[in-house]
Amino acid sequence: MEKHIQSKKKKGRHMAGKFIALIQLLLSVGLIAVVWNSGLLPAKYIASMVILLLVLFGFCFGIQYVKSRLNIVGIVLSALISICLAGGLFYTMQAAQIMKDVGGASYKTDNMIVVVKKDDPAANLLAAKNYRFGVQTAVDKDNNQKMVEDVQKVIGRDMKLEEYATLQEEAEALLKGRIDAAIYNEAFNGILEDAIEDYSSEIRILYQYGIDTPIEPEETDVEEPxxxxxxxxxxxxxxxxxxxxxxxxxxxxxxxxxxxxxxxxxxxxxxxxxxxxxxxxxxxxxxxxxxxxxxxxxxxxxxxxxxxxxxxxxxxxxxxxxxxxxxxxxxxxxxxxxxxxxxxxxxxxxxxxxxxxxxxxxxxxxxxxxxxxxxxxxxxxxxxxxxxxxxxxxxxxxxxxxxxxxxxxxxxxxxxxxxxxxxxxxxxxxxxxxxxxxxxxxxxxxxxxxxxxxxxxxxxxxxxxxxxxxxxxxxxxx
The missing domain is CATH 3.40.630.190 (LCP protein)
Structure with missing residues (x-):
């Protein structure tokens, strides 16, 4: 009876070892496929990887047919290799996804804003629907027009709009109370900070609207200069x-x-x-x-x-x-x-x-x-x-x-x-x-x-x- 129990235990260990080795094989195939599809490694490195992983699988699987406690070593080794393969698989997939997220940019964003004086009581754009708005006409005309249309859509009516020849004139009109709100591209804030002392501390953004514009990609061979x-x-x-x-x-x-x-x-x-x-x-x-x-x-x-x-x-x-x-x-x-x-x-x-x-x-x-x-x-x-x-x-x-x-x-x-x-x-x-x-x-x-x-x-x-x-x-x- 005791020999029968021991035999069943051995068979169980061998079955478990073979099962873990098969998991190792699946993870090996998955890693090779992901690395191949990522294009990160040269073919010679992938070939070496395939050979190494096949040898490791062959050893871990084959040792399960040996009638000794060596199969336990195979189980432990196969489990450790599987953990490493799972980590490598996750690492490679994560790296490929991040490169995808970082690369391939195809648009630019103009962040258009409505600013008021820092102590203005309006909490949102709707509260400013009766305000006098200012806009400059010297540069960035297309974005200014899109922003004016968006603001009018939000407040549900045509706004009172004052036009200024330059961005600086518009900003000064806001600070001196000739208008209640100013519309412009947030990218111009740096210029206003250079032109008007403490400008940023005197205003706050009441509303913003992002305008995305496509950027046409170029066909390039990275193997050429x-x-x-x-x-x-x-x-x-x-x-x-x-x-x-x-x-x-x-x-x-x-x-x-x-x-x-x-x-x-x-x-x-x-x-x-x-x-x-x-x-x-x-x-x-x-x-x-x-x-x-x-x-x-x-x-x-x-x-x-x-x-x-x-x-x-x-x-x-x-x-x-x-x-x-x-x-x-x-x-x-x-x-x-x-x-x-x-x-x-x-x-x-x-x-x-x-x-x-x-x-x-x-x-x-x-x-x-x-x-x-x-x-x-x-x-x-x-x-x-x-x-x-x-x-x-x-x-x-x-x-x-x-x-x-x-x-x-x-x-x-x-x-x-x-x-x-x-x-x-x-x-x-x-x-x-x-x-x-x-x-x-x-x-x-x-x-x-x-x-x-x-x-x-x-x-x-x-x-x-x-x-x-x-x-x-x-x-x-x-």
Whole structure:
């Protein structure tokens, strides 16, 4: 009887072992299928994975036919492998989904607002239906008209509307009580803050309405040289919202030669904005108010290039990325202090907060914004070098998970996967070079701000020409 019981126990263990091994097999097939469909890994790596997983399954399943306690070892081993496979399956599916969420952006958002004075009693738009509204007619006319129509629909009647020649005149009319509410694009708040002291503290947003506009995608082969526009913005709302661009870097990438050229263009560069300002000039940073595509068009016209992709990053994501990478090593041209941090000439190991302070400082340098642009390039170079190293494998999931709400790109998941696949296939280190456009400071009236004189930088034509030539050389190098 005892032998019969022991025999039944052994058969039970063997059956359990085979069952767990079959679960292991199903998870193996699932992981291989997900990795294959993601396009992240080269075929040679997937082939090695298939062989390894089949060998492990064969061992764990076959050992269940051995008439000894070794089958217990097989059960434990199969269970551990299954747990690892389940984790890998979840990790890969999550990474693919986040890349899908971050990539493939196809629209821009204009956040139109109605503002009143901070002590105004109206709690909502309906309470302001008898107010005198103001709107400016100089710029952004289409969005202003859409917003006027939306407000009238909400309040259920035609509004009392006053028109002003400039945004600043409209804002001053609100503050002086000549109108009760002002309508404009929230992206213009930065300009008003520069023009009117303490403007933000004197008003509050009563109502807002998002207007989405499609951005036409471009057909691009990521295996051929291409340009990416990296726009650094400072927004608290959705990353798709139009905003001034304080960081303007063009990344010229040649996948064949593994070479990258980072070109910084000062935010105050005094340029024409295609399709917006006509013959009048404006600051490059103001182009972002009209959409990331307008910033791209402006830089394309400046350098005579095509820009296929863009990536918009806010300051929160910079901190997240650097911390997730475990910090970065950044070269500084000077000793300086910023936002409570000290930086030495030479290599500095920086965390996220320190990297942000390093990137934003300009008042410590005689060349001001020019040196800030070089520092931003140094930070981006350090991020790229760290991201292309094996260190990225231990932190990639954390980075992807944390930056999904503060990074936006029109590069699709498939294109990102192909780039990662190419890098893993070759394993070759990239060469990163940098260039910075130069210019001469001045005070001029800008298209987006009316007659008010603002600090601008006239482009140095020789500098622009030389950079355009560098970009061409990187793209055409074989």
């Amino acid at each position: 291409f340009n990416i526009y990296i726009s650094g913005i400072d927004v608290s709302g959705p990353i798709t919202t139009n905003s001034r661009s304080d960081v303007n870097i063009i990344m010229t990438v040649n996948p064949k030669t593994k070479k990258i050229l980072l070109t910084t263009t000062p935010r105050d560069y005094f340029v024409q904005i295609p399709g917006v300002s006509g013959e009048q000039r404006d600051k490059l940073t103001h182009a972002g108010i009209y959409g990331v595509d307008v910033s791209m068009n402006t830089l394309e016209q400046l350098y005579g290039i095509d820009i296929s992709y863009y990536a918009r990053v806010n300051f929160t994501s910079l901190i997240t990325i650097v911390d997730a990478l475990g910090g970065i090593d950044v070269h500084s041209d000077y000793d300086f202090k910023a936002l409570g941090f000290s930086f030495k000439k030479g290599i500095n190991h920086l965390n996220g907060e320190e990297s942000l302070a390093f990137s934003r400082e300009r008042y410590s340098f005689e060349s001001g914004d020019n040196q800030r642009g070089k520092n931003q390039e140094a930070v981006l170079t350090a991020i790229l070098q760290k991201a292309m190293s094996p260190a990225i494998l231990t932190s990639a999931n954390e980075i992807l998970r944390n930056i999904s709400d503060c990074v936006e790109t029109n590069m699709t998941q498939d294109e990102m996967s192909r780039l990662i696949n190419m890098q893993l296939s070759s394993g070759t280190a990239w060469t990163i070079e940098s260039a910075a456009a130069a210019g001469q400071g001045d005070n001029q009236a800008c298209y987006s701000s009316g007659s008010q004189l603002l600090y601008v930088m006239w482009p140095d034509e020789d500098s622009v020409r030389q950079i355009a030539e560098k970009m061409k050389n990187v793209r055409e190098e074989k």
